[in-house]
Amino acid sequence: MEIFRTVAELRQWARNSRHAGHAIGLVPTMGALHAGHASLIRAARGSCGLVAVSIFVNPTQFGPNEDYNRYPRSFEADCALAKAEGAAVVFAPTVEELYPAGAATFVEVEGLSNRLDGASRPGHFRGVATVVAKLLIAAEADRAFFGQKDAAQVAVLRRMAADLRLEAEIVVCPIVREPDGLALSSRNLYLSPEERTRALALSRMIRQVEALAATGERRASALIEAARRIFAAEPAIRIDYIEVVNWATLEPVETAAPGTLFAVAAWVGATRLIDNTILA
Numbered sequence: 457m458e459i460f461r462t463v464a465e466l467r468q469w470a471r472n473s474r475h476a477g478h479a480i481g482l483v484p485t486m487g488a489l490h491a492g493h494a495s496l497i498r499a500a501r502g503s504c505g506l507v508a509v510s511i512f513v514n515p516t517q518f519g520p521n522e523d524y525n526r527y528p529r530s531f532e533a534d535c536a537l538a539k540a541e542g543a544a545v546v547f548a549p550t551v552e553e554l555y556p557a558g559a560a561t562f563v564e565v566e567g568l569s570n571r572l573d574g575a576s577r578p579g580h581f582r583g584v585a586t587v588v589a590k591l592l593i594a595a596e597a598d599r600a601f602f603g604q605k606d607a608a609q610v611a612v613l614r615r616m617a618a619d620l621r622l623e624a625e626i627v628v629c630p631i632v633r634e635p636d637g638l639a640l641s642s643r644n645l646y647l648s649p650e651e652r653t654r655a656l657a658l659s660r661m662i663r664q665v666e667a668l669a670a671t672g673e674r675r676a677s678a679l680i681e682a683a684r685r686i687f688a689a690e691p692a693i694r695i696d697y698i699e700v701v702n703w704a705t706l707e708p709v710e711t712a713a714p715g716t717l718f719a720v721a722a723w724v725g726a727t728r729l730i731d732n733t734i735l736a
């Protein structure tokens with residue numbers, strides 16, 4: 457497995473690889489890799505001849521009071537995981553490499569960027585769309601793999617890829633969970649053992665909402681109310697949002713239909729966690 461630090465190296469490799477007839481799969485990550493990331497690399501391996509994993513803690517998607525500086529970094533272990541899963545390349549640029557001095561170009565997906573996580577984290581999706589556009593272009597990716605875990609991000613990136621007429625297909629992979637239901641996240645590392653137990657309220661709520669929807673309940677208000685009741689029993693958890701939205705537009709819907717996104721974000725102590733389900 458090769459490790460590239462510059463866009464020029466990645467681009468040269470991508471050119472040669474495509475010339476040799478390989479499809480390129482890209483898995484963008486911020487590192488601190490876990491089984492959720494591994495599932496994306498496996499999915500990419502399954503449909504692309506060569507897979508590049510990017511590891512870059514992207515400063516432009518963090519707000520001024522967010523966890524950019526303390527975000528977990530574990531480069532050696534990440535490379536070992538990427539290699540074990542069959543990645544051909546790890547791309548780990550510096551901040552200066554992706555944002556050269558004087559960089560003034562950003563990708564703004566209007567409307568969608570201000571919804572869900574974008575509403576509570578102003579500028580977050582602008583940073584995400586900008587860095588993913590840079591990565592997709594540099595890697596000449598045929599397909600890029602993302603987790604449904606970040607469902608609003610998927611909506612933003614699909615819109616961006618369509619609007620910019622990017623070649624890459626955006627592929628979405630299922631949420632990988634711990635055996636007890638907690639969605640894997642690099643930020644789970646922040647949780648104390650007690651918070652880790654409390655955090656299970658999120659996945660419990662997702663299961664409850666799925667069960668309620670399976671009984672035929674379609675009213676968004678009823679699904680949200682059921683979710684709020686679960687959190688009411690957990691005063692240590694602070695809800696950021698509970699939303700029932702069209703997954704493509706992130707606009708709220710009154711009545712859920714197949715493919716509707718039910719999404720939640722909540723603070724467990726100082727850690728903000730997200731979870732969601734696509735209603736059947």
Ligand code: AMP
Pocket residue numbers: 484485486487491492493495496601602603604605606629630631632633639640641642
């Ligand atoms: P991150 O490193 O947190 O920026 O995540 C990189 C990619 O991994 C994103 O597409 C995430 O949606 C995806 N991902 C993170 N956690 C999970 C998970 N539990 N299951 C599936 N994909 C995930």
